[in-house]
Amino acid sequence: MSRLVISGVSKSFGATRVLDHIDLDVPDGTAAAVVGASGCGKTTLLRVIAGFEAPDTGSVQLGTETVVRDNVCLPPQRRRIGYVAQDGALFPHLSVADNIAYGLDTGLRGAAARLRRHRDRDRVTELLAMVSLDPGFADRLPHQLSGGQQQRVALARALARKPALMLLDEPFSALDTGLRATTRQAVAETLRAAGMTSILVTHDQEEALSFAEQVAVMRDGRFTQVGPPQHVYHHPADLFTAHFLGDCVLLDALCEADIAKSALGPVPVQQHAPTGQTTLMLRPEQLTAQVGTTDHPHSGTVTEVDFRGPDVILTIDLAEGAGTVKVRRTGTQAPARGDRVRLTIQGTAMAYEKS
Ligand SMILES: Nc1ncnc2c1ncn2[C@@H]1O[C@H](COP(=O)(O)OP(=O)(O)OP(=O)(O)O)[C@@H](O)[C@H]1O
Incomplete structure (x- = not known):
C-alpha cells in the first residue's frame, strides 16, 4: 500500500x-x-x-x-x-x-x-x-x-x-x-x-x-x-484557476436560479451559482460559430483567425458592442476574417461573483 x-x-x-x-x-x-x-x-x-x-x-x-x-x-x-x-x-x-x-x-x-x-x-x-x-x-x-x-x-x-x-x-x-x-x-x-x-x-x-x-x-x-x-x-x-488551466471566454451576465443571461442568450450555470451581476466563464470549445446568419440576436463578426494547426481560435466581436469572445474551431472550413457568424453555447457555464 x-x-x-x-x-x-x-x-x-x-x-x-x-x-x-x-x-x-x-x-x-x-x-x-x-x-x-x-x-x-x-x-x-x-x-x-x-x-x-x-x-x-x-x-x-x-x-x-x-x-x-x-x-x-x-x-x-x-x-x-x-x-x-x-x-x-x-x-x-x-x-x-x-x-x-x-x-x-x-x-x-x-x-x-x-x-x-x-x-x-x-x-x-x-x-x-x-x-x-x-x-x-x-x-x-x-x-x-x-x-x-x-x-x-x-x-x-x-x-x-x-x-x-x-x-x-x-x-x-x-x-x-x-x-x-x-x-x-x-x-x-x-x-x-x-x-x-x-x-x-x-x-x-x-x-x-x-x-x-x-x-x-x-x-x-x-x-x-x-x-x-x-x-x-x-x-x-x-x-484564477480557470485562467491557469486554459483559454477562457468571459462575459457579463445576470444570473438567477442557476441560469445566466448574457449577450449570447440564456445558459445553465453550476448549481448554487451566485445571483445578480456575475462574470460568466466558458471554454472556447463550448461555443460554436456558424457562418451565414446575419440578423440573429446572438451573432458577431470574425475579426481575427489564429491558426494553430489542428484548430483555429476565432476572435469574434459581438453585435451591439456586447464585447469580444474567442471560439475554438477545427482548422478545416473555419470562418474567415469579416464573416458574420451565429453563436451558440454548448454545456454549462461557470458564473462567478463580479470582482
Ligand atoms: N532553500 C531556500 N531558501 C530560501 N528560499 C527558498 C528556498 N527554496 C525555495 N525558496 C523560495 O521559495 C519559493 C518557492 O520555490 P519553489 O522552488 O518551491 O517554487 P516552484 O513553484 O517549484 O518554482 P519553479 O516552477 O520556478 O521551479 C521561491 O520564492 C523560492 O525562491
Missing part, C-alpha cells in the same frame, strides 16, 4: 511562507499533478515529501508509515521515494547501465560493488524494457542519448529501488514539444504498469491534465483547487 496523505503542511523560508496548509490525498497506485506558476512552491512541496526539507507544521504519511509528523522526520533514504529531476541528473561519466545500477546500489564499494553491478545486469535490462529503451543503450554514455531517452534512464534509475512513491519534478520541461508528449506518455504508462503512486510537478496545464487522475492547482503556496482533470478544467473554483 502506498497511499500518500499530506495534512496541513506549511513551510517558510525566513519571513516568506512558501507552503501554506497544504492537504493532498493521493490514493495508492494513482498519479497526482501539482501545477502552478514559477515560484509558487511546487518543488518545495516535493522536497518536503522526499525529506530534503522539514516542514514547519503538518504531517506526511506514506502507506502505513508516518514519514513526517511533529518531531519525527525520516531521512530521505528511509522513505521509499524515487525522485526524477528536471534535467534527469544522470552521472555524465557513467554508462546508462551503471547509472541505473547506481539506483540498485546497496552501499557496497570497490570490487564487491562491481560484482554486484554485474549481477544486476539482468535487472538493468528489465528496467530499460520498463521504460521502453532497447538493451543496446546500456553501454552508452548519457551524452549519446536524446533528452527524452535520458529522462527515461533517470526514471529507470529511480524505479530501480522499487519506491512506493515516485516524485517527478518537471521531468519533461527541457524536451521539445513532440518528444515531450511521447516521453510523458511513456512515463505515465510505465508508472501505471508498475502500479506506482506518483506526483508530477509542472507549470504546464496541458501536461497536468493529461498525466494525472488528480490535478492540484497551486497559487502562492496554497491549493486553489484539487480534483479530477475534467472537473477542475470545466468547473474551476475561481477565475
Whole structure:
C-alpha cells in the first residue's frame, strides 16, 4: 500500500511562507499533478515529501508509515521515494547501465560493488524494457542519448529501488514539444504498469491534465483547487484557476436560479451559482460559430483567425458592442476574417461573483 496523505503542511523560508496548509490525498497506485506558476512552491512541496526539507507544521504519511509528523522526520533514504529531476541528473561519466545500477546500489564499494553491478545486469535490462529503451543503450554514455531517452534512464534509475512513491519534478520541461508528449506518455504508462503512486510537478496545464487522475492547482503556496482533470478544467473554483488551466471566454451576465443571461442568450450555470451581476466563464470549445446568419440576436463578426494547426481560435466581436469572445474551431472550413457568424453555447457555464 502506498497511499500518500499530506495534512496541513506549511513551510517558510525566513519571513516568506512558501507552503501554506497544504492537504493532498493521493490514493495508492494513482498519479497526482501539482501545477502552478514559477515560484509558487511546487518543488518545495516535493522536497518536503522526499525529506530534503522539514516542514514547519503538518504531517506526511506514506502507506502505513508516518514519514513526517511533529518531531519525527525520516531521512530521505528511509522513505521509499524515487525522485526524477528536471534535467534527469544522470552521472555524465557513467554508462546508462551503471547509472541505473547506481539506483540498485546497496552501499557496497570497490570490487564487491562491481560484482554486484554485474549481477544486476539482468535487472538493468528489465528496467530499460520498463521504460521502453532497447538493451543496446546500456553501454552508452548519457551524452549519446536524446533528452527524452535520458529522462527515461533517470526514471529507470529511480524505479530501480522499487519506491512506493515516485516524485517527478518537471521531468519533461527541457524536451521539445513532440518528444515531450511521447516521453510523458511513456512515463505515465510505465508508472501505471508498475502500479506506482506518483506526483508530477509542472507549470504546464496541458501536461497536468493529461498525466494525472488528480490535478492540484497551486497559487502562492496554497491549493486553489484539487480534483479530477475534467472537473477542475470545466468547473474551476475561481477565475484564477480557470485562467491557469486554459483559454477562457468571459462575459457579463445576470444570473438567477442557476441560469445566466448574457449577450449570447440564456445558459445553465453550476448549481448554487451566485445571483445578480456575475462574470460568466466558458471554454472556447463550448461555443460554436456558424457562418451565414446575419440578423440573429446572438451573432458577431470574425475579426481575427489564429491558426494553430489542428484548430483555429476565432476572435469574434459581438453585435451591439456586447464585447469580444474567442471560439475554438477545427482548422478545416473555419470562418474567415469579416464573416458574420451565429453563436451558440454548448454545456454549462461557470458564473462567478463580479470582482
Ligand atoms: N532553500 C531556500 N531558501 C530560501 N528560499 C527558498 C528556498 N527554496 C525555495 N525558496 C523560495 O521559495 C519559493 C518557492 O520555490 P519553489 O522552488 O518551491 O517554487 P516552484 O513553484 O517549484 O518554482 P519553479 O516552477 O520556478 O521551479 C521561491 O520564492 C523560492 O525562491
